[in-house]
Amino acid sequence: GENVEQHPSTLSVQEGDSAVIKCTYSDSASNYFPWYKQELGKGPQLIIDIRSNVGEKKDQRIAVTLNKTAKHFSLHITETQPEDSAVYFCAASDNQGGKLIFGQGTELSVKP
Amino acid sequence: GAVVSQHPSWVICKSGTSVKIECRSLDFQATTMFWYRQFPKKSLMLMATSNEGSKATYEQGVEKDKFLINHASLTLSTLTVTSAHPEDSSFYICSKRTNEKLFFGSGTQLSVL
Numbered sequence: 001g002e003n004v005e006q007h008p009s010t011l012s013v014q015e016g017d018s019a020v021i022k023c024t025y026s027d028s029a030s031n032y033f034p035w036y037k038q039e040l041g042k043g044p045q046l047i048i049d050i051r052s053n054v055g056e057k058k059d060q061r062i063a064v065t066l067n068k069t070a071k072h073f074s075l076h077i078t079e080t081q082p083e084d085s086a087v088y089f090c091a092a093s094d095n096q097g098g099k100l101i102f103g104q105g106t107e108l109s110v111k112p
Numbered sequence: 113g114a115v116v117s118q119h120p121s122w123v124i125c126k127s128g129t130s131v132k133i134e135c136r137s138l139d140f141q142a143t144t145m146f147w148y149r150q151f152p153k154k155s156l157m158l159m160a161t162s163n164e165g166s167k168a169t170y171e172q173g174v175e176k177d178k179f180l181i182n183h184a185s186l187t188l189s190t191l192t193v194t195s196a197h198p199e200d201s202s203f204y205i206c207s208k209r210t211n212e213k214l215f216f217g218s219g220t221q222l223s224v225l
Contacts, residue, residue, distance in 0.1 A: 034214065043118070043205050043216035044156070089155065093214075099146075100214055102155045 002027040004092050006103025014111055019077045021106045023090035026071065030092040033066060033073045034100070038087045047088075048075070080110045115139045118206050118217025125196055126225055133191045133220045135206030141186035142208040147179075150203040150219075159204075162189040196224040 003026040013019050025033075031052035036044035050057045050064045050073065057064050063076040077084055090103040117136045125131050135145055143164045148156040160181050161169040168181035178200075180192040193200050205219040 032212070036216075041219070041221065043116075043207075043219040046213060046215060049213065099158060099161070101158075104155050105153075107153075 002030055002092055002094070002101040004090060004101050004103040006090050006106060008106060009104060010107045010109070012109045012111065013080050015080060015082060017080055019075075019080050019084070019108055019110075021075045021088055021090070021108070022072065023074070023092075023103050024070075024072050025092040025101075027092070027094065028071070029094045032093045033064070034091050034093075035062075035064060035075050036089045036091065038089065038105075044089060077108075080108075082110050082112050084108060085110045115210055115215045116206060116208055116217040118220060120220060121218060122221040122223070124223045124225065127197050128195055131193045131196055131222060133193075133204055133206070133222075135189045135191070135208075135217050137187045137208050139210060142189070143186060144209065145183065145189040146207045146214070147181060147189075147191050148205045148207065148216075150205060152203075156205065159191075164189075193222065196222070198224045200224050 006023045034049035035047050037047045038044040048059050048062050048064050050066050061078045066073040088106045091100040093100045115138050117138055119134050145162040147159045149159050150156050158171050159174045162181045162183040164183045164186050170176045183189040201224045203219050203221050205216050207214050207216045
């Protein structure tokens with residue numbers, strides 16, 4: 001089955017700097033890669049996603065890149081703000097069964 | 113806006129009692145919903161897939177008699193933790209697919225004393 005590895009587990013940046021979180025997946029059949037932001041005590045919130053027919057997608061300060069050959073995908077947050085502090089999860093799915101397999105999560109801390 | 117409404121947001125119960133968590137689809141009908149469990153500072157683990165009008169599909173290692181899932185209507189799925197014990201304490205989250213995207217409820221923190 002699919003296995004998703006996420007790094008780093010914790011990330012601390014200064015406000016205004018960029019943050020990058022990386023994930024790898026094992027199943028070449030996976031074709032959908034969402035990213036979620038989870039604040040303490042709340043459910044995960046979808047922030048951006050990418051499909052395997054696209055190499056990069058951007059939404060304001062957030063961007064995701066996908067390298068299908070290497071089975072890597074990354075989340076990039078530019079001009080970080082304290083409110084970006086949260087736990088971020090990557091996930092992968094083959095979209096057939098609808099099951100998402102999640103990475104281990106990255107706790108991002110943006111210091112003012 | 114939210115597409116999934118989950119209740120309650122937190123519940124404390126005594127060991128041996130049962131607890132029901134509701135997950136309601138707010139936009140379109142949801143023939144399939146998913147239940148996840150999350151331990152503190154850990155990732156989300158899929159427990160089961162809830163199918164409207166049929167039995168839920170449980171992931172390996174999840175006790176179907178402990179975690180009863182009912183999906184009797186197209187907009188409501190429920191998870192009942194039966195005879196809860198302290199080790200069942202966890203954060204439970206439901207989700208549904210809309211336009212091929214997966215959206216989550218706000219989660220339920222269960223604490224079993």
